[in-house]
Amino acid sequence: MPIRAEQPDLQGPMDNLELIMGSSALFYALFDEGELIHALLRKITDAIERYMDMWLEAFPENRGLASYFTQVERGAIAIRDDSAMNLSPEMFEEYIAPYDGRLLKKYGGIVHFCGRGDHFIDQLGALDGLAGVNMSQPHLNDMDRVLSATVDRG
Numbered sequence: 001m002p003i004r005a006e007q008p009d010l011q012g013p014m015d016n017l018e019l020i021m022g023s024s025a026l027f028y029a030l031f032d033e034g035e036l037i038h039a040l041l042r043k044i045t046d047a048i049e050r051y052m053d054m055w056l057e058a059f060p061e062n063r064g065l066a067s068y069f070t071q072v073e074r075g076a077i078a079i080r081d082d083s084a085m086n087l088s089p090e091m092f093e094e095y096i097a098p099y100d101g102r103l104l105k106k107y108g109g110i111v112h113f114c115g116r117g118d119h120f121i122d123q124l125g126a127l128d129g130l131a132g133v134n135m136s137q138p139h140l141n142d143m144d145r146v147l148s149a150t151v152d153r154g
Contacts, residue, residue: 005059007066010051012079012111013044013099023086030091037095045099052077052107066109074131075109081124085115092120097127104129118142125149 011019017040018026029037056063056076066078079100084092100111110132111124117133118141124133126149133150135141 005062006069007055007062007076007078008051009069009080010048010077012081012083012096013041013048013103014083014096015080016044016048017041018083026083027086030087030095034094041095041099045102048103049106052103056107071134073110073134075104075129076107077103077109078134079103079109079111081111081113081117082115084113084120084124085117087120089120089123092123096120097123100124101127101129110134112136116140118145121146121149125153 010016017037020040021029026037063076064074066073066075081096081100084096087095103109104111105128108129108131111127111130112134114136116137117124117135121133121141122145124130130150133146135146138146
């Protein structure tokens with residue numbers, strides 16, 4: 001009987017960048033150093049992609065279901081976007097969607113966020129490869145909007 005190994009918590013590109021830079025420095029740089037932020041997000045996304053390729057080579061049974069924190073979700077990757085709740089929908093579109101989108105398109109999977117995300121849910125729900133949204137505090141969100149952008153889109 002195979003043993004299901006849980007995907008390591010890789011966070012997501014933007015969450016990793018916030019951990020590296022710190023919140024204040026990151027949020028200023030989003031306005032003042034856009035090209036630098038994109039370059040760093042590309043590097044982080046490259047690193048996550050290389051890790052996921054090695055992970056799936058070692059655990060090929062995880063291609064269809066991501067297992068993390070005792071939950072099982074469709075797709076191979078679980079991306080964390082807690083940093084996104086602090087960004088506008090326009091900033092999500094510019095700084096998060098291209099990198100999360102690249103990972104989701106390649107691996108398929110889900111995006112998790114804590115807090116409020118209904119302000120960027122339309123952009124998130126449009127990403128190719130998104131199989132689900134895992135949110136920890138639905139009471140902070142307009143759930144009609146969340147469901148419209150996710151479940152109603154299939």
